[in-house]
Amino acid sequence: MTGLGIPVTDDHIHIDRENGRGTEAAKDFFRAGGTHMFLVTKPSWSHAVHPVTGDEFRDVYEITLKTAAAIRETGVVVFPIFGVHPAEIGRLTERMPLAEAEAVMKRGLDIAAEYVEEKKAVALKSGRPHYPVNAEVWEASNRILAHALALAHDTGCALQIHAETGPCADVAEMAAKAGIPVKRVIKHFGTPDTPLMPSLLARSEDIPSCAQSGLTFTMESDYMDDTSRPGAVIGPKSVPRYTRKYLEEGSFTEDDAWKIHAETPAEVYGVEITLS
Template sequence: MTEETPILDNHLHLDPDHHRGIDAVRDFAHVGGTHLLVVNKPSWHLGVEAETGEDFRAVFERTIEVVEEASSELEGRAWPVLGIHPGLISRLVDDRGFSPDDARDLMQAGIDVAAEYVDAGEALALKSGRPHYEVDDAVWAASNAVMRRAFERASDLECAVQLHAEGSEEMTEVTAWAEDVGLPAHKVVKHYAGGRLEGPIPSVICDKDELETAAERGEPFLMETDYIDDPDRPGAVLGPKTVPRRVAWLLENGHEDAVRNAHIETPALVYGIDTEATLERP
């Protein structure tokens, strides 16, 4: 059945300039992967130390370029997810001397620029979130304000937001914030999630136990590797072949409904994409 079903990795990064880039896409495709959501790498990883929102354009446009290359290697296609990594706030405040409010304003301006690409049809969704590590109250408040800006822009655009945030099984407060500005809870995705999460749609990291939990729970979910394509951290997170291999494992264990859920139904629900119609088998 892996030859018949679309296989989507909901969250990975590609670095065509410093590491594997398109070779990682070929690895994914070689073992049956068909669709990718490629999230821009943190801006400072690409040498961008932003002073204004406009400075993030170089990051976004390079991501769009590599996504176009990735699509040419896939039997399905790839889409860009663009935004501001929430860890930037610590880099701005701790390393560059920004106040939390000034860091908030810069990051919100970056979200606004990312939203322009979604509005133009050049990106599928936005990326935001808040630190997954302990920060002081002012940085936490500023980070939440950035995330809320992403919800506002996504509501205007009727697109999804992928969140990088703390580990949790309960984030209903966050989806309530989204709903307060008109963004439905199913348009909020928690990246690097476990198999059980209340509030956002979980994008489940491809640990077998977590996938089994998600499969048995029966609620909408996605699958991801969070492949980071970083030459300094070659073993970090999971490799690009993992999602197709986990799909095969799920099918071998009788979870056909869960595979359809994660790779056809939930992508349609969250992003409005049709992974079957965009699939061209030879």
């Protein structure tokens, strides 16, 4: 391990032992100086799961739990995040009516919330399509997102959202209606202008100015671990490597790094992030 003497946390990463490099990617993260990761479930079809009921998402969650256990053997601290990718609605409506697809996704989120309640996952994942869809699909997706926010409130956990590029200011209003603090709604692949908690891609040119201005944010790679798309979105070493770069060039201080990688995610997710 090439340690930086501070925790280094990837707020959104996928590790796939079926279709990607699996634990070898986690080892790369660790050797580069990474210490903690929030392991996010991949879409169901990534694991050859094609649900027709929400309960079948349990198969995806169990696969992710086994992956988390394998990653921990490398020395990385893993926090699983379970949920239903918003793009599932497109796949589901190929084989069932929209109303049924909405019910399946909501049930999948119900199952994910059970894992949070059992302390097997630390947060939920939901969102809405980041690509153009018709009004009916958009409205259904927002109802699914509202359901996820309600579940996050009821279970007392954070919610990561995958959504369109931009601030998603209306989601802050949805969070307020659900009674969940907006700081516990994380905008994955976020931008500094969001009222939600931004998780910024590690290579983002905004990071130095965001740190210097005191903006509260986390860092992510959104590494997909798919051999058909190697290095997408950026590689597993990215968060520790960019953190080292920003520290060495003085773009942010060690105090900034502690805030980004330990204090903020610990507060947002209700977990402990320390160096062992």
